[in-house]
Amino acid sequence: MAIATPESKTESKPPVRPAQESSVDLDWLTSKIDYRLYQDCVHCGLCTASCPTYLETSDENDSPRGRIYLMRAVADGRLDFSPEVREHLDLCLDCRACESACPSGVQYGKIIEPFKVALQRTAPASERTSLLRRLILHHLFPYSGRVKLALMPARLLQRVGLINWAEKVGLTKLLPPTLRRMQAMLPDLTGSHGHLPEVLPAIGPKRARVALFLGCVADAMYPETNAATARVLQQNGCEVVVPRSQVCCGAIHYHSGVEEPALELARQNIAAFDPTQYDAIIVNAAGCGAMLKDYPHLLPAADHTAAEQFTAKVRDISEFLVALGPIKPTHSLPMKVTYHDACHLCHGQQIRSQPRQLLAMIPGVELVPLEETEICCGAAGTYNLTQPEMSERLGIRKMDHLAATGAEVVATGNVGCILQIARKIKERGSPMKVVHPVDLLDRAYGGEPKK
DSSP states (O other): OOOOOOOOTTOOSOOOOOSOOOSSOHHHHHHHSOTHHHHTOOOOOTTGGGOHHHHHHOOGGGSHHHHHHHHHHHHHTSSOOOHHHHHHHHTOOOOOHHHHHOTTOOOTHHHHHHHHHHHHHHOOGGGSOOHHHHHHHHHTTTOHHHHHHHHHHHHHHHHHTHHHHHHHHTGGGGSOHHHHHHHHTOOOOOSOOOOOOSEEOOSSSOOEEEEEOOOSHHHHHOHHHHHHHHHHHHHTTEEEEOOTTOOOOSHHHHHTTOHHHHHHHHHHHHHHSOGGGOSEEEEOOHHHHHHHHTHHHHSOGGGHHHHHHHHTTEEEHHHHHHHHOOOOOOSOOOEEEEEOOOHHHHTSSOOOHHHHHHHHHSTTEEEEOOTTTTSOOSOTTTHHHHSHHHHHHHHHHHHHHHHHHTOSEEEOSOHHHHHHHHHHHHHHTOOOEEEOHHHHHHHHTTOOOOO
16 A cells, blocks of 8 residues: 655644545544644654564555554545454554654554554454453453452462373363463463552661552462562562552553443542552553553543543652662572563653663673564563464564573563563473563562562
């Protein structure tokens, strides 16, 4: 598809639309997207080298500028949501790597995310998300208690070795595709799964009072990382509060095109974390952090003041510790470590150097560079369930680069990346491990080792 010549950015409203039937609620889209956001794109093409799907397909329609052209044509009424248009937009990971590469400051996420909602609102019956997938994405994953309950049989089967046996003899191939992919990504569930206390005291002189956001899938599958985060904060002189009324950040709903439940979860979190009571609201998952920081943009005007006060206190754990001035750990961890940049940390929040600074503080750690470190691993929230083919291609691409580093450990700051990379490591039969940077930092402070 040819790329249009950019028009004057003085035009702030779409042109008069042709009088024709459309499957798209154009008035709704207009209310969600400032038309000038499309016009920021000058179609220079500098984004293409950073776009994972374009790197894999070389199709202009799978590039950021190509997708912006398609979305603008839909908003103008020149294109409908044809199956071809849907395919190109659905294939977008929403990794926002194009935003980091763009010299014009295009806010791609603010365009693609409403379109993802519109795709779900207008999907024909044959293309709608299956009932099983909707149940998993909207009624299981966002609720850590339900996930923990659902994982109890898997935890038992892992303990007695039946899951490994079922994989070896091929029984897992009998599962429905979505469940089979979920089973393949199951981490080792033998670690602690208890609750953190509501308040954990600072160790040494008190330097800050912070609230800890636990997440949903992350808290269910990697509770030890949340515990490690709390211990690291304590070691750095922070009193840690864990509000009991917190809920999922809403990203799972919103990025799968279901808006209203996401907004309601956002309101619940704003009510759960009183920003006046804390120096910071700490997040250790990149996807959650990016979502929490986007609340003022996503919520309606009536919620803006409360959302902005909340978001002003949200900090990724690495961002907060580096700003606070981290206490240097003393326990040596002699190992070669490489760092993978989680998309919603480096692109969504522009946090790159801080995790590396923390890893470099650990005695014994040799930090080695990773080629294409900022290219998505294919996890992208629930993308590995909704777009398994492209997710698999990107996962293999990422694993090839990881293997080339010779590292023993991969560190990355997002639960989705950890699950995706761990699956590819297992498939390769590699001895490499993947962890959150805070897990290593906790061990270097003398905390409990990751099991």
